Amino acid sequence: MSEEKKLLTRREFLVNAGGVAAGVALASAGLGLFVPKAEAEASGLPAYPWLEYFNKPLDVEKVRQLGKDYYSQGVGCAEGAFKALLDVLGEPFNQVPGELLYFGRGGGVGWATLCGAVNGAAAVVSLVYGRNPAGTAIINELFGWYSETALPLWDEAKSVAGNPLCHSSISNWVKASGKKSSERGPRCAQLTGDVAAQAALYMNQTLAGTFVPAYKMSAESESCLSCHKDDTIGKMECKPCHEDAHKR
Ligand code: HEC
Ligand code: HEC
Known part of the structure; x- marks a missing residue:
């Protein structure tokens, strides 16, 4: 069972058990996130994802x-x-x-x-x-x-x-x-x-439906990465931080 499923099941258990006592007992065991009060307050939210x-x-x-x-x-x-x-x-x-x-x-x-x-x-x-x-x-x-x-x-x-x-x-x-x-x-x-x-x-x-991404990494930085892709990662301009690279 995935970690997510396990959590859900424990939470469902709490809701089903319904008893504040069960919630408090678990809360004091360090599972405060799952107390029924928090559950009740969050229940007004629709199920995620929310793209619609x-x-x-x-x-x-x-x-x-x-x-x-x-x-x-x-x-x-x-x-x-x-x-x-x-x-x-x-x-x-x-x-x-x-x-x-x-x-x-x-x-x-x-x-x-x-x-x-x-x-x-x-x-x-x-x-x-x-x-x-x-x-x-x-x-x-x-x-x-x-x-x-x-x-x-x-x-x-x-x-x-x-x-x-x-x-x-x-x-x-x-x-x-x-x-x-x-x-x-x-x-x-x-x-x-x-x-x-x-x-x-x-x-x-x-x-x-009109979004057209325009940003492109500079050709210079792309060329830096063509040699350095095993050394680092990133999309930032290299030169401002590495002005002196390859000058020595
Ligand atoms: C043709 C391949 C190549 C290209 C293109 C290249 N490098 Fe290098 N770079 C190397 C090699 C090989 C080393 C190791 C040299 C050494 O150990 O002295 C190095 C070392 C470095 C170092 C560490 C040593 C130093 O000089 O500070 C930095 C930082 C670095 N490169 C940044 C860059 C940046 C930024 C760019 C683009 C502007 C770039 N490199 C372009 C091959 C390349
Ligand atoms: C915000 C600053 C910053 C930017 C932007 C940045 N670097 Fe670095 N980079 C560092 C720092 C700090 C280090 C570690 C210390 C050092 O070697 O200068 C480092 C280390 C490296 C090293 C290893 C150097 C060595 O001595 O072995 C390489 C290669 C490198 N960067 C390449 C790049 C490339 C290629 C880009 C662009 C895609 C880039 N960096 C962008 C700050 C930056």
Whole structure:
């Protein structure tokens, strides 16, 4: 029996047993996830997958505004982008707590890895499409778009990150704007909206059957990988981190 089946069976057992006592006993044994209370609260959600509930185009500008607003309220870029998209998608997506993506702020609790806005928006795409290849295509395009596009779209101080890393995004913006990284708030608020809106746009295009992925890795990086595919993996531009490779 698969691991998933086993869990399900244990949960069904709990529901059938129905007794709060049984739930409490197991909860105290470290199985708190499966107490009947949580089961009852979650039962309002339809069975997953939820792709069929994304059946009308999203209001892209509303997503942009909400992303900016949520960021400005202090939830961070990842939760901001995540919640903006969930809100506009409506039921049942808006039943998922935004806090799921709170960790993503500052590229992962300030580690400046994957940009949280990208992370949060991609999480929604994953939730909508599940393991359907359409989701991967959208997320891949979003990562590529983010890497190549001067962001935020409507700001005077725009910068190109070159990859989907918070670190590159912030550092290049600091150079372009002459500001300090601690002053990034208004800029990251706009960027959060822009990234969430771009994901909404790709989802709308996919719904309409007009989505054509355009991002392509540079020929140079492809040539690097043609020799280095056993040493590493990735789709980011190699040069910004390996400027000096093969120069010695
Ligand atoms: C024709 C094959 C080939 C191509 C193309 C190639 N490499 Fe290499 N690279 C090698 C080999 C072989 C080594 C090992 C050389 C050594 O150990 O000194 C190496 C070593 C490296 C190293 C480790 C040593 C160092 O110099 O820092 C890095 C990093 C690296 N390559 C990055 C790149 C990047 C980035 C590109 C594309 C711009 C690239 N390589 C293109 C064959 C290639
Ligand atoms: C965000 C920065 C970053 C990017 C982008 C990146 N690398 Fe690296 N790479 C590293 C770091 C850090 C290491 C480990 C330390 C080192 O060797 O510099 C590494 C190691 C390597 C090594 C092993 C070097 C050795 O000494 O054996 C190769 C080969 C390599 N990278 C190739 C690539 C290629 C090809 C790309 C583009 C597809 C790429 N890297 C993109 C940061 C990066």
